[in-house]
Amino acid sequence: MTDKPSPPPSSVSVGPVSAPGKSFLIGEYAVLEGHEAVVTAVDVRAHAHTPRDQHGERPDPGSPFVAAAVELVSGWLRGHGHEVPAPASIPVVTTVGFTAGARKLGLGSSAAVTAAVVGWYLRAAGLDPDTPYVRQVAYSIAREAHAIAQEGRGSGADVASAVYGGTIRFARDGGVQPIELPSWLAIGFFDAGAPASTTSLVKAVETGADRDPATYEAAIAELASASRRFQSALEERPATGFGLIQEACATHNQGLRQLQDIAKASILTERIETILGAAQWAELAAKPAGAGGGDLVVVFARDPALLDRVAVELYHRHDIALVRKLETDAAGLRAEPRPPVNSRIRGLFKRSIPERRAAVAVATGLEPARFADADSGALEQDTAEHMIENVIGCLSLPIGVATNFRLNGRDYLVPMCVEEASVVAAASNAAKMIRAGGGFAGVSDPPWMIAQVQLVRVGPRAVEDVVRAVEADKQALLDIADDSHPRLVARGGGARGVEVRTLDEDTIVVHMLIDCRDAMGANLLNTVAEAIAPRLDQISGWRSVLRILSNLADRRASHVSCRVPVSTLTTKEIDGAIVAKRIEEASRFAELDPYRATTHNKGIMNGIDAVVIATGNDWRAMEASAHAFAVSHGRYGPLAIWRAVEDAEGQTVALEGEISVPTAVGVVGGATRTHPTARLALDILGRPSGGELGLIMAAAGLASNLAALRALATEGIQRGHMSLHARAVALAAGARGAEVESIAQRLIDVGEIKPERAEALLGQLRTGEG
Ligand SMILES: CC(C)(COP(=O)([O-])OP(=O)([O-])OC[C@H]1O[C@@H](n2cnc3c(N)ncnc32)[C@H](O)[C@@H]1OP(=O)([O-])[O-])[C@@H](O)C(=O)NCCC(=O)NCCSC(=O)C[C@@](C)(O)CC(=O)[O-]
Numbered sequence: 210m211t212d213k214p215s216p217p218p219s220s221v222s223v224g225p226v227s228a229p230g231k232s233f234l235i236g237e238y239a240v241l242e243g244h245e246a247v248v249t250a251v252d253v254r255a256h257a258h259t260p261r262d263q264h265g266e267r268p269d270p271g272s273p274f275v276a277a278a279v280e281l282v283s284g285w286l287r288g289h290g291h292e293v294p295a296p297a298s299i300p301v302v303t304t305v306g307f308t309a310g311a312r313k314l315g316l317g318s319s320a321a322v323t324a325a326v327v328g329w330y331l332r333a334a335g336l337d338p339d340t341p342y343v344r345q346v347a348y349s350i351a352r353e354a355h356a357i358a359q360e361g362r363g364s365g366a367d368v369a370s371a372v373y374g375g376t377i378r379f380a381r382d383g384g385v386q387p388i389e390l391p392s393w394l395a396i397g398f399f400d401a402g403a404p405a406s407t408t409s410l411v412k413a414v415e416t417g418a419d420r421d422p423a424t425y426e427a428a429i430a431e432l433a434s435a436s437r438r439f440q441s442a443l444e445e446r447p448a449t450g451f452g453l454i455q456e457a458c459a460t461h462n463q464g465l466r467q468l469q470d471i472a473k474a475s476i477l478t479e480r481i482e483t484i485l486g487a488a489q490w491a492e493l494a495a496k497p498a499g500a501g502g503g504d505l506v507v508v509f510a511r512d513p514a515l516l517d518r519v520a521v522e523l524y525h526r527h528d529i530a531l532v533r534k535l536e537t538d539a540a541g542l543r544a545e546p547r548p549p550v551n552s553r554i555r556g557l558f559k560r561s562i563p564e565r566r567a568a569v570a571v572a573t574g575l576e577p578a579r580f581a582d583a584d585s586g587a588l589e590q591d592t593a594e595h596m597i598e599n600v601i602g603c604l605s606l607p608i609g610v611a612t613n614f615r616l617n618g619r620d621y622l623v624p625m626c627v628e629e630a631s632v633v634a635a636a637s638n639a640a641k642m643i644r645a646g647g648g649f650a651g652v653s654d655p656p657w658m659i660a661q662v663q664l665v666r667v668g669p670r671a672v673e674d675v676v677r678a679v680e681a682d683k684q685a686l687l688d689i690a691d692d693s694h695p696r697l698v699a700r701g702g703g704a705r706g707v708e709v710r711t712l713d714e715d716t717i718v719v720h721m722l723i724d725c726r727d728a729m730g731a732n733l734l735n736t737v738a739e740a741i742a743p744r745l746d747q748i749s750g751w752r753s754v755l756r757i758l759s760n761l762a763d764r765r766a767s768h769v770s771c772r773v774p775v776s777t778l779t780t781k782e783i784d785g786a787i788v789a790k791r792i793e794e795a796s797r798f799a800e801l802d803p804y805r806a807t808t809h810n811k812g813i814m815n816g817i818d819a820v821v822i823a824t825g826n827d828w829r830a831m832e833a834s835a836h837a838f839a840v841s842h843g844r845y846g847p848l849a850i851w852r853a854v855e856d857a858e859g860q861t862v863a864l865e866g867e868i869s870v871p872t873a874v875g876v877v878g879g880a881t882r883t884h885p886t887a888r889l890a891l892d893i894l895g896r897p898s899g900g901e902l903g904l905i906m907a908a909a910g911l912a913s914n915l916a917a918l919r920a921l922a923t924e925g926i927q928r929g930h931m932s933l934h935a936r937a938v939a940l941a942a943g944a945r946g947a948e949v950e951s952i953a954q955r956l957i958d959v960g961e962i963k964p965e966r967a968e969a970l971l972g973q974l975r976t977g978e979g
């Protein structure tokens with residue numbers, strides 16, 4: 210780390226710079242006493258970038274971290290003969306990924322902000338933040354700035370992680386050493402449900418240490434030994450290494466319990482204990498990631514599939530979610546080609562199509578030329594000819610983008626393909642309200658699909674006997690399934706389980722659970738079903754009949770929730786608290802009545818199907834799955850429900866909504882890559898994984914539902930929906946070009962949005978009578 214800086218270039222360019230968040234893997238508290246901690250950078254990033262006018266982005270010079278970073282880095286640049294950007298050009302820092310909804314997760318946002326701002330100024334002076342020397346400079350400036358802003362508290366490990374990235378061994382006075390995590394180690398983070406205050410926990414522990422220094426020292430010794438054991442585990446082969454990690458976590462938690470006793474503060478909360486218990490039951494290792502009291506729990510496994518199992522168990526039994534896509538070992542401070550997507554584009558609908566394309570290009574960083582893939586002729590006949598049979602042409606449908614979506618701390622402009630007016634407007638409208646409450650939070654089940662093989666009786670062998678024979682043969686069936694898809698296994702997917710169901714005394718069905726990663730999986734699963742059938746015939750003595758996937762993808766649901774502050778629900782006439790109550794009543798109507806639930810779900814599918822179609826996915830599969838899921842409690846019910854939330858005084862303060870819906874969708878396979886517009890849609894979404902795409906669809910469904918219910922529970926659906934539908938009525942009546950808006954407006958004005966009225970008005974307009 211001793212390279213000399215390259216001389217600054219003559220022209221100063223200010224590109225974005227990002228820095229990652231962090232999580233402690235081990236060594237918390239002990240690090241404050243000079244022992245080593247292991248900290249990994251997580252791929253949730255603070256981005257410092259020039260404000261973009263179209264999004265109304267504004268810097269926050271009042272933040273103590275920004276202010277301290279600007280002051281120190283400017284001083285360093287001046288002192289080293291570099292040009293300093295003008296005081297007015299402070300960057301914006303985007304940190305939305307550090308929260309779940311409006312709640313912080315303890316991922317070290319302040320250190321990442323400080324590092325990103327320092328990096329941005331260094332980059333502005335022509336220094337590349339990816340080089341060792343500049344990183345070293347950035348680290349010393351950011352560490353000092355962070356300490357000033359934090360008034361000297363903290364270990365500094367978060368700043369080191371934000372600058373250097375990867376996984377580091379950190380000691381307060383012993384420098385920063387990169388270490389490598391072994392490839393056999395899978396790491397997941399669970400949401401401990403409440404924000405923790407590290408500062409107040411550390412204070413409570415200090416007070417406890419004064420009261421009982423002997424216990425404190427014993428606890429620190431435990432925590433330090435846990436850290437050493439963890440570090441030695443990383444050098445070992447999987448079996449020994451994982452055993453050491455389990456011991457390290459158990460010792461660490463023991464140390465935390467001792468600290469908890471002396472501090473008289475809740476470090477291992479009830480929810481944290483639940484997660485630790487579930488991990489222990491599954492023979493995994495777990496500990497709080499950080500000081501405890503809330504935030505996150507880190508779980509270690511030797512196999513990602515075991516992590517998925519614990520995730521499913523915790524989510525379905527305790528409503529505890531694996532925090533999405535939190536990748537470890539993330540890159541440190543780095544220059545970015547473009548700022549992160551911002552989906553807040555006020556009044557996008559008031560612009561022309563070319564202006565909208567330009568705005569979406571700015572927001573997503575895509576080349577403006579890419580939008581030719583959304584032209585109606587983008588699907589060439591040659592390609593269409595190979596997609597289906599007996600092709601005679603193509604049916605074009607409009608594709609729009611819904612604005613305002615923020616999900617799990619990331620912004621998305623959501624492509625929606627639909628023939629119905631007001632769907633895109635409604636989704637954008639509701640996403641804007643949901644954004645005011647921190648956005649959507651979601652978790653997806655692992656991408657497990659079910660392949661079914663039906664077996665029917667041949668001969669006298671009893672059904673119970675056949676079931677036993679199949680159950681005894683599970684391992685061989687799993688192996689055959691994996692052998693039929695070696696590439697899927699190489700990607701981390703593959704067979705996860707075998708289930709046997711007796712349908713009647715002459716029929717059983719064998720379910721193979723397959724993790725199909727980023728594919729919808731239909732063809733993958735059908736191959737598995739056909740591959741295992743001969744083995745089933747052989748061991749059962751019965752005969753296999755159908756071998757096909759099940760479209761009831763109930764193991765592969767997306768669960769999305771949101772919390773909307775009542776103030777954003779207020780309409781011209783009705784207070785938001787009343788609107789929240791009415792939306793809850795509307796939800797209860799759907800919960801009680803299948804006739805209403807069907808319409809409620811139609812409104813949800815407005816959003817979901819539009820994204821399914823835009824991204825080239827199979828909407829028949831999505832529809833079949835959603836409605837079968839909706840009836841899983843024995844009666845057809847709503848996919849999303851809403852409740853008004855009251856504070857301690859009984860005042861309605863928010864509206865909470867949640868949706869669970871199977872999302873058997875892919876980002877590979879099917880038409881997702883063959884259709885140019887579907888490819889563009891996936892690019893606009895930032896090339897999500899299959900699970901992430903499922904969450905986006907569920908969020909679009911939840912937003913569509915909220916918009917419709919809010920309209921229905923207040924002014925009625927007709928004003929908003931019909932005023933947008935008026936354009937379609939005008940078009941159907943024969944209006945063209947400027948006539949369309951003119952006739953639509955007249956229809957709205959006369960309050961009669963009907964085809965015959967449109968025809969009459971068009972006639973008048975053309976003869977000059979109107
Ligand atoms: C139609 C709105 C949005 C008007 O709503 P509004 O209050 O007049 O809108 P606004 O002018 O105050 O704008 C608010 C935001 O809405 C969006 N917005 C506003 N106008 C547009 C537009 N033209 N194009 C695109 N986006 C639009 C846009 O995001 C805008 O904010 P911005 O981001 O610009 O700062 C509202 O009345 C609404 O949400 N209505 C619900 C409509 C709906 O649900 N349609 C679905 C079809 S009906 C159906 O199929 C299902 C149903 C109803 O049967 C389901 C059920 O029964 O549950």
Ligand SMILES: NC(=O)C1=CN([C@@H]2O[C@H](COP(=O)(O)OP(=O)(O)OC[C@H]3O[C@@H](n4cnc5c(N)ncnc54)[C@H](O)[C@@H]3O)[C@@H](O)[C@H]2O)C=CC1
Pocket residue numbers: 696697700725726727728729730731732733734758760827830875877878879880
């Ligand atoms: N009942 C149903 O729903 C049925 C649906 N279908 C159709 O099947 C198609 C979907 O089947 P799929 O098997 O998804 O597509 P597919 O047959 O195109 O297969 C996906 C391919 O992508 C590869 N792949 C590359 N990267 C991957 C990754 N990250 N994760 C997973 N796989 C990856 C896999 O090796 C696999 O061969 C859709 O077109 C659907 O309409 C077909 C039969 C029945």
